[in-house]
Amino acid sequence: MNARGRFISLEGGEGVGKSTQLRALAAALQELGLTVVTTREPGGSEGAEAIRRLLLEGDDSRWSAEAEALLFAAARSDHVGKTIRPALDRGQWVLSDRFVDSSLAYQGGALELGIDRVRQLHAFGSGGFLPDRTLILLMDGGRDRALARDTGESDRIGGRSTDFHDSVERAFRTIAAEEPERVRLVDASGSPEAVTGRLLDQLADLLP
Ligand SMILES: Nc1ncnc2c1ncn2[C@@H]1O[C@H](COP(=O)(O)OP(=O)(O)O)[C@@H](O)[C@H]1O
Numbered sequence: 001m002n003a004r005g006r007f008i009s010l011e012g013g014e015g016v017g018k019s020t021q022l023r024a025l026a027a028a029l030q031e032l033g034l035t036v037v038t039t040r041e042p043g044g045s046e047g048a049e050a051i052r053r054l055l056l057e058g059d060d061s062r063w064s065a066e067a068e069a070l071l072f073a074a075a076r077s078d079h080v081g082k083t084i085r086p087a088l089d090r091g092q093w094v095l096s097d098r099f100v101d102s103s104l105a106y107q108g109g110a111l112e113l114g115i116d117r118v119r120q121l122h123a124f125g126s127g128g129f130l131p132d133r134t135l136i137l138l139m140d141g142g143r144d145r146a147l148a149r150d151t152g153e154s155d156r157i158g159g160r161s162t163d164f165h166d167s168v169e170r171a172f173r174t175i176a177a178e179e180p181e182r183v184r185l186v187d188a189s190g191s192p193e194a195v196t197g198r199l200l201d202q203l204a205d206l207l208p
């Protein structure tokens with residue numbers, strides 16, 4: 001029987017390099033002989049991708065804070081059940097571009113629903129299922145990079161105010177301080193290769 005795989009999430013604000021690092025980390029882990037599945041939130045399963053469009057398209061006022069948090073929790077429930085758990089059960093490693101800590105930071109912290117109340121939604125939706133390790137990328141200037149990448153267009157949540165995004169970053173720091181074993185802050189400045197090296201250092205104890 002296969003050993004259970006490991007589940008790693010990459011987190012952080014807009015444009016800090018999560019997608020770039022997800023690809024680099026997957027390649028590095030494959031070099032070590034691991035079978036790696038990459039996925040993302042909101043999304044990562046058919047139902048969750050449908051919910052992604054509801055969440056990211058339209059006006060900022062489309063959903064109340066509570067409805068937005070519930071939609072993220074519903075998408076995550078489908079993603080965990082249909083994609084993440086089956087891959088782990090096959091012995092594969094799963095790397096996800098965002099997971100529950102984004103809900104804790106964006107909806108719990110910046111939208112002021114409360115981090116613990118959003119944890120309760122995750123307990124209901126996904127049995128409180130958590131990554132083996134969560135790597136939060138931090139750097140100044142990530143939003144400018146995201147705007148350059150998207151040629152000035154933001155999605156419904158990315159387009160919120162600078163204060164909102166500053167509050168997201170503060171919440172990520174709070175979450176990391178609360179769970180130092182699972183959650184690690186990683187400096188996302190410098191070359192992509194330097195950042196990948198820092199991420200691998202934070203996974204060293206989990207590698208075969
Ligand atoms: N270390 C880096 N140095 C310079 N540019 C980077 C670096 N990492 C990513 N980028 C670029 O910054 C932009 C945002 O990166 P991306 O990986 O899409 O971020 P995220 O997924 O966090 O939004 C992209 O255009 C990407 O090519």
Ligand SMILES: Cc1cn([C@H]2C[C@H](O)[C@@H](COP(=O)(O)OP(=O)(O)O)O2)c(=O)[nH]c1=O
Pocket residue numbers: 013014015018019041042072098099100101102103104106107146155157158
């Ligand atoms: C997973 C998740 C994402 N989000 C937000 C963060 C992003 O603004 C958006 C997802 O967009 P994404 O495509 O990940 O954006 P980026 O590449 O800029 O990081 O949804 C939440 O607010 N809560 C969540 O639980």
